[in-house]
Amino acid sequence: MKFIAFTTKDKENTRLGVYKNSESIVIDLNTIGLSRFFHDMNDLIKNIKPKDIDVLKEVISLVEEKEYETYHVEEITLGAPIDRTIHDVICVGLNYAEHIDETKKGFDENMEIPLHTVYFSKRANQVKGPGEEIESHSHLNESMDYEVELAVIIGKEGINISKEEAKEYIFGYTILNDLSARGLQKNHVQWFRGKSLDGFTSMGPCIVHGSSVGFPLELDIKSRVNDELRQNSNTKFMMKDVSTIISEISQGMTLLPGDVIATGTPSGVGMGFTPPRFLKAGDTVECEIQHMGLLKNKIK
Numbered sequence: 001m002k003f004i005a006f007t008t009k010d011k012e013n014t015r016l017g018v019y020k021n022s023e024s025i026v027i028d029l030n031t032i033g034l035s036r037f038f039h040d041m042n043d044l045i046k047n048i049k050p051k052d053i054d055v056l057k058e059v060i061s062l063v064e065e066k067e068y069e070t071y072h073v074e075e076i077t078l079g080a081p082i083d084r085t086i087h088d089v090i091c092v093g094l095n096y097a098e099h100i101d102e103t104k105k106g107f108d109e110n111m112e113i114p115l116h117t118v119y120f121s122k123r124a125n126q127v128k129g130p131g132e133e134i135e136s137h138s139h140l141n142e143s144m145d146y147e148v149e150l151a152v153i154i155g156k157e158g159i160n161i162s163k164e165e166a167k168e169y170i171f172g173y174t175i176l177n178d179l180s181a182r183g184l185q186k187n188h189v190q191w192f193r194g195k196s197l198d199g200f201t202s203m204g205p206c207i208v209h210g211s212s213v214g215f216p217l218e219l220d221i222k223s224r225v226n227d228e229l230r231q232n233s234n235t236k237f238m239m240k241d242v243s244t245i246i247s248e249i250s251q252g253m254t255l256l257p258g259d260v261i262a263t264g265t266p267s268g269v270g271m272g273f274t275p276p277r278f279l280k281a282g283d284t285v286e287c288e289i290q291h292m293g294l295l296k297n298k299i300k
Contacts, residue, residue, distance in 0.1 A: 001056060002206040002293075003029075003172070005041055005083065005129070006076040014079055016044060017071075018056055019206070026076055028069040032059055041082050041207070045155055045171050046257040053209070080129035081174055081207045082153075086258040089151075089201060091178065092245055093118035093191070095238050095264025102272030117240050117248060122178065122262070123196035130205040133300045134179065136281055137197045141181035144279040144299065147265035148223040148231050148287035151176035152242055153207055154259040161250040166243040169255065170210040175295040176262050177202035177223075177287045182271050182278070202285075203260075205293045212291070216241055219290040221266060225277070226284055233266035235289075 002019045006026065016038055017026040029044075030037055034052045038044040059066070094100045100113060128134050136144050155171025178195065179202065185194025213219070216236075223231040240248070245263060249255070270277045279285065279299050287295040 001053075001060060001209040001212050003041065003044070003081060003209065004206045005079040005081050006071075007079065008071065008076055014040070014083070016041060017076075018060060020060055020070075024073055026071045026073060027059060028071070029056065031068040032056070033068075042086055042258040045153060053211070078130045078205050080127040080132075080203045081205075082203060082258070082260065083127050083129070085124045085127065085260050086256060088121040089124050089176070089260045089262055090249060091120050091122050091195070091262045092240065092264040093120055095240055096233060096266040097237070097239060098267035099265055099269070099272075102267050102269060105272060117245070119249065120191045120195070122192070122201060124201040124260075126198045126201075128199050128202040128297060130295055131297070132202070133298050134199045134202060136279065136299050137181065138281070140197070141183055141194075142278070143182035143271070143276065145180045145182050145270040146223055146225065146230070146279060146285045146287070147178040147180060147269055148221055148289070149176045149178050149262045149265050150217070150219065150221060150235055150289055151203065152246070152261040152263060154246075154255045154261070155210070155257055157254060157256050159250055159254045160252070161247050161255070163243040163247040166246040167210065167215050169246060170242070171257070172207040172209045173213060173217075173289075173292065174203055174207045175205070175287050175289050175292050176260070177285065177295060177297065178262055178265060182276075202287070202295060202297050204295050208292050216243070219292075220288075221290070222288045223268065224286040224288075225270075225279070227286075230270075231266050231268035235263070237266065238263060
């Protein structure tokens with residue numbers, strides 16, 4: 001089951017939808033007769049009931065269309081499934097072994113490999129969706145980089161969650177491009193500023209419900225720049241898996257419905273090349289994760 005945020009061609013208010021099985025038809029989920037009206041994706045994540053999920057699964061599988069609104073995919077424009085996160089994105093750094101090597105190369109060859117998981121936050125008050133242009137802020141930064149990441153969307157409140165319980169707290173998953181200003185990231189030591197320029201979070205094209213993906217996760221993860229494959233790995237190579245991340249970050253810290261956790265990027269980012277291959281105006285970046293589709297943005 002794939003949840004989306006979309007507008008129709010008349011540019012009305014953003015609507016919430018789910019794809020039919022073919023993914024050529026979108027159902028406006030607020031016309032199905034669920035337990036309540038959902039104002040946005042954060043509202044849905046927080047308040048959707050298990051019986052609503054059951055209804056959605058049944059509707060998606062029906063061959064004939066009932067008394068609800070549907071659109072062909074060519075009639076809609078996708079937006080970021082979550083256009084504003086409830087908190088800053090929780091990010092995991094250095095979670096793929098080969099990316100540690102290229103990070104050392106880009107920042108400090110003498111950097112020690114951390115003994116514990118690296119966590120940092122990323123401001124995301126202007127989340128970009130599929131097809132949207134992203135400002136490079138070239139007057140501040142000439143080293144804009146891309147990072148394809150699996151993002152986990154928390155579905156219910158929890159603290160001190162065990163690894164065995166972690167799956168129960170996941171609403172779903174999406175693709176996140178953790179765009180980074182490497183110069184600012186290096187100059188300010190802490191990564192917050194270099195990760196948080198306006199528009200430097202891209203997300204989508206959908207949120208795949210947790211019940212639709214096997215667990216533990218083994219998903220191909222890739223990025224391309226101007227059709228050239230740059231990153232190519234699988235989430236099974238994460239050094240800390242999703243259950244471990246959720247359990248660890250929740251010890252002593254409450255996670256809330258709608259919280260977004262970006263789980264790290266594999267090797268192949270721009271700073272890992274010699275010379276570095278940073279993004280420039282006119283470039284197109286594609287991020288792809290198995291079962292989740294393609295997140296494509298142009299740099300301006």
